[in-house]
Amino acid sequence: MTFSEDKPVMIEFRDVHKYYGDYHALRGIDGTIKAGEFFSLLGPSGCGKTTLLRTIAGFEGISSGVIMIDDRNMAGVPANVRPTNMVFQSYAIFPHMSVAENVGFGLRRDPRTKAEKAAAVEEMLAMVGLTGYGDRAAHELSGGQRQRVALARALILKPKVLLLDEPLSALDKKMREHMQVELIKLQRQVGITFILVTHDQEEALVMSDRIAVMFEGGIAQLADPETLYRRPNSKQVAEFIGTMNFVPATILSEVGGKVEIEAKGLGKVTLDETQSPPPRGEEPVVGLRPETLTLLFPGQTTSERKVDGLIDEVIYFGDMTYYDVYLGGTDVEVRLSMRNVPGRPILDVGTRVEVAWSPEALVLFR
């Protein structure tokens, strides 16, 4: 995932703060978004992700700091002249206009002729798969179609940055998954920087080149999806993205970036620097994802390390089964997930098993 590294910077935040009265909504945002990148702002509600998006659009002023877009300081630049366009959570389709009037709304001040504008509208409608819908009234559209109109309307102005505020949250699960793929394709096609706000970690992982995870007005980690998933830099990020088991650990020694620990139920492990993010003064625990643990069925062997386990709970999910397992005769319980493949039995509660695991999958939080 080195996609973004060689790209020029499109947006830069320098110590951006935002207060609403006494409420500190953005607490020193730093970072860059690259040109042509699909970037996500991910976090729980109230973390400031939408506020940050709206400061880029120019709907919210900032209390201090600098926002640069395409090497231009945005201080005092109103929303209507910024090189950004937005797809709103509610889509904000103008209800008193037709689809074509909505899409062509931004061209009102464009010097082109009527026919040229109409052609541009048609082209955009074709791009979002709504050819022939131009004369429809806005309220006749389905949720997915509204979404496409909102996209076409924002993209017709060829913005440098497209801002998407939870654009998929109003759609049902099937439609959402479909639109995720469409959005990725569209972004590759137009090559514009997309900034997506979402609270759905799966959506962010699927769609983004890079993700900024935000908590309480600050960016907790800014990384590509794989790094974020495999090497979260804090317990908070690890818990927010996917499922993570936490196992109590004691630190034995620390030499030149290598940390040797004793993890309860797992034994001694040596971790490299990528597995040991900067300390935060917390009780040391190691995290490991459910899918990095494997149940060994009778007769199976492994080249990885293994530990004895006792099945405490079995949760059947159709394609997967989750097992909650006590490790190595201790009270440490982890969840692990196994694919249900033909010929593989579902084990019962109380079964004694062996669990294979890999030291490489661990991350230390302390």
Next chain:
Amino acid sequence: MKDAPILRSYAVLYLIFLYGPIIILPMFAFNDNTIVSFPLKGFTTKWFAEMWSDPNLRIALQNSLIIALSTATLSTVLGIFAARASVRYKWPGKTAVVGLIMVPLVLPEMIVAMALLVVLLSIGVPLSIFTIIMGHVLICMPFAVAILTSAFQSLDRSLEEAALDLGEDAWSTFRLIVLPLVMPGIMASFLITFTISIDEFIIANFLGSGKPILSVYIFGQFRFPAKVPAMLALGTLLVAFSIILLTIAEYFRRRGVAKTGGKNSGGFL
């Protein structure tokens, strides 16, 4: 829905109680008898002719129309300012300011009329049609504010942001997006304040200069039994006019609802 025969018959009786007088109105307006009582005598349109032949009525009608149109325009415009300010912007003291504007709703009209009268007399403003308009705008403004506030509230804030985002400035956003979308509310406010003004008696009576105003004229005429049938004829026309206006207002309201694709629920107020 469960069937409730007792409630249903009560509802019908209630509607008869509500509409009884309004149905009686045309019955006796076309009845060929000076005394308003049963049995009906015969069909005539002479009361309409008699009513229209009174030059005072025409003056009263003209005055009332001037008053009602001015009142509806002024109170709706002021209502737009107040509703927009209270829905869209945050500012300290909003509750108190909006509360003051809405006070005439909870104040007996007589007190509003007398308070205004005392001040007008003491600073020497002569009573005229204008003083009536001043009073009417005061009592109509709360209705305009209430109707327009709900119209502005149903407007999704992100629509305005979308227009700004697409290159429009504050004023063109208001003109292209906000105004068309609250237009049904503006129409409703205009029609309702118009109706209230035409109908209003106390302010028209006490803040007028004695010039004939429709409601004052009707009030006066009803004191003479011989004039009653002609007034019933006038009443018939006024009621018909009100119902037409209301139907138009309701039509606009529903069209507004349909346009935005919303669900139709509720009615006026």
Next chain:
Amino acid sequence: MAQSQSSEAKTGYMLVAPPLLYAVLLLAAPLATVLIYSVLTGENGAVSLPMTTENFTTVWTGRVYQAIMARSLYVSMLVTLTTVLLAYPIAYFVSFHVRPERKALWLFLITIPFWTSYIIRVALWRTILGYNGIIDSTLIGLGVTSEPLNILSYGVVSIIITLAHAYAPFAVLPIFVSLEKVDRALLEAGQDLGESRWTTFLRVTLPLSMPGVIAAVLIVFIPTVGDYVTPELIGGGKVPMIANMIEIEMLKKRDQAMGSAIAVTAMSIVAIVSILFVLLNKRFIGGTK
């Protein structure tokens, strides 16, 4: 649009300035004037110093004034009670027994009469209830009675009928709105727990709709206590109420101080009754939590 809070507040004030200025000049200032006049001495259409509380003493202790104010309160309370009692079943019917898509039509039907001329409706009741009027002639025609009943001559009864008719929609709408908010699942839960429909109504629906009832009471009470037209047209001036008394003092006796004192008293009565009901409402909301 980098809007700081102060610029947002500024825009808000600029927008609200015209209606606010209007209300201050034409409402707040006149009401303040009435308040001041009420403690001055009035004579021949003018007021003068010294300040005095004599006006209020007269209004509150004078037998005629007391009688008129008591009657105003009595009549408007009866009107309010009648109107709200008559309106509740209708609101209940529309909310619970009318299909959702027909509700708007019913509300429209109930509100239409309100938008037809008030004066004409009041005057109509005069012809309906009056001596040898429509009711009398109908009853005599049907042979129910041989003498005209002349309901109009029973001033208070005819005033109540007229005003209950005039303010019907005002009472129906708020009650309807509060009934609409009642969670239907609660009612099913009540019946599921073995309560009869009637006890469910008493224990769940009625308390939950009390805010609407209290709103209806206020909406009907406030204008009726200050009504001028009905006592004049229906009561024939024989049953004067507060508004008529204010007119007499202000315009016929030309005593603006006394008129102001009565107006202030009337406002206080309205305010006290309103506050009582609002407090009652708060207790109801608190009690149902």
